[in-house]
Amino acid sequence: MAELGFVHLGFGPDDYVEYTEAWEEQRRVHAARFADEIEDTCLLLEHEPVYTAGRRTADSERPLDGTPVVDVDRGGKITWHGPGQLVGYPIMKLPRPVDVVAHVRRLEEALIRTAAEFGLETTRVEGRSGVWVLGDPVEQRPKIGGLSLDFDPRLHDEEFDARLNGPEYAPSNAGQRREDRKLAAIGIRVAKGVTMHGFSFNVNPDNTWFDRIVPCGIRDAGVTSLSYELGREVAMAEVLPVAEKHLKDVLENADLRPREIETVPGA
Numbered sequence: 113m114a115e116l117g118f119v120h121l122g123f124g125p126d127d128y129v130e131y132t133e134a135w136e137e138q139r140r141v142h143a144a145r146f147a148d149e150i151e152d153t154c155l156l157l158e159h160e161p162v163y164t165a166g167r168r169t170a171d172s173e174r175p176l177d178g179t180p181v182v183d184v185d186r187g188g189k190i191t192w193h194g195p196g197q198l199v200g201y202p203i204m205k206l207p208r209p210v211d212v213v214a215h216v217r218r219l220e221e222a223l224i225r226t227a228a229e230f231g232l233e234t235t236r237v238e239g240r241s242g243v244w245v246l247g248d249p250v251e252q253r254p255k256i257g258g259l260s261l262d263f264d265p266r267l268h269d270e271e272f273d274a275r276l277n278g279p280e281y282a283p284s285n286a287g288q289r290r291e292d293r294k295l296a297a298i299g300i301r302v303a304k305g306v307t308m309h310g311f312s313f314n315v316n317p318d319n320t321w322f323d324r325i326v327p328c329g330i331r332d333a334g335v336t337s338l339s340y341e342l343g344r345e346v347a348m349a350e351v352l353p354v355a356e357k358h359l360k361d362v363l364e365n366a367d368l369r370p371r372e373i374e375t376v377p378g379a
Contacts, residue, residue, distance in 0.1 A: 114151050116202070116363050118356055121157035123348055128195060131162040131182055138308055141203045146306050152204040154310075154359060158348065161194035163325060166299050173326035176275055186309040187212075188241070188299030189329035196317030196337070198351055201310040202363065210302050211371035216241055219311050222362040223296045226313070226355045232341050234295055242328070243296035243313075245287075245336055253290045266331045274331060275324060283327050284319035286334020293336035297328060314338065315351050 121137065122129040134157060144150045163181040165174065166188035173190050174181055181190065193199055206215060220236055223243045227234045237244045247253065265272040266281065274281035286293040296313040314337035322335045339346045 114364075116152045116154055116204070116360050117150075118360075119153060119155050121155055123158050123352070125195070127158075128160045129157045130160050131164065131193065134159065134199075134201070135184070138201050138203065142303065142306050142308055145203050145205055146304050148205075152202070152363070154363075155201040155203070156352065156356070157199050158195055158197065159193040159199055161192070161321060163190060163192050165190040168329070170329065172273075173329050175324045177324070179324060184309070186299040186301045188297070190325050191297050191299070191312065191327055192321045192325065193312055194317055194321060196315055196339075196348070198313040198315050198348060198355060199311070200313070200355070200359065202307060202359070204307045204363065206302065206305055206307060207368050207370045208305050209371040210305055211369070212300065212302055214369075214371075215302075215307060216298055216300065218362050218366055219298050219300075219359075220296075222358040223311060223313055223355070225358040225362070226351065227295060227338065229354050229358075230338060230342060230346070230351075232295075232338060237292060240294075240328075240330065240333075241298045242294050244333075245293050245295055245341055247286070247289075247291040247293065247333075254288075264332070272331075275326070279323075282320070282323040283334035284323050287336050287340055289334070292333040294328065294330075294333065295336055295338065295341070313351070313355065315348050316346055 121134060141153055165181050165183050166186045169189045220243055224234050234243045234245055266274060279285055296311055298311045299309055301308045316337055316339040319335050319337060327335055
């Protein structure tokens with residue numbers, strides 16, 4: 113596969129990148145990659161605080177207070193981007209028919225390896241994209257509000273809204289509840305055989321930003337960060353070269369193949 117280049121759009125308080133500016137840059141790079149004017153390129157950055165909503169986002173998952181949300185053309189649902197979060201937009205040409213799932217799995221693998229280099233074991237969760245820290249078995253988790261988790265209203269009450277029920281059910285406190293929690297989210301789009309959007313990896317953000325939404329539309333799990341899981345403050349500068357190394361290794365050495373199309377005999 114062709115060499116993958118990296119472009120740093122902005123990191124740190126003086127250089128956080130406004131979301132729509134990065135989105136416009138994505139479109140520009142996407143057009144250049146489609147025309148073969150450049151090689152595969154991964155944009156890396158930290159955003160100013162912003163909520164973005166993928167095409168499948170439901171109204172019931174958005175902020176209740178009218179906080180602005182940028183609706184985007186990627187897959188997935190609503191999430192937050194902001195300081196302390198490494199965001200990557202790999203813009204790559206894939207063989208057609210495009211295997212979107214395989215591309216997502218490669219991004220997950222690179223981020224799983226990144227976390228592992230810091231001593232944090234992460235994994236995939238069936239049916240849920242991204243990179244996860246698994247919680248304890250349900251019977252070993254602390255009880256919420258003194259109630260057995262068998263009566264967790266998030267699972268049994270369709271009208272229950274964690275955004276209205278304080279810190280006990282907040283996504284940012286999933287680690288205290290010993291639940292599954294997402295370290296990195298992935299949402300992509302493929303247009304003309306070239307990928308857009310990508311991943312967000314929580315290094316040391318203020319995860320309470322996620323408490324105002326239903327992150328990725330998932331009500332029975334939460335979010336976490338590398339700093340929280342390791343019990344120390346991890347700097348973006350520590351993570352950036354490690355993430356680049358594993359993205360480069362996984363994406364450059366991938367055995368890219370078109371998605372197999374099933375044919376029906378006699379059809």
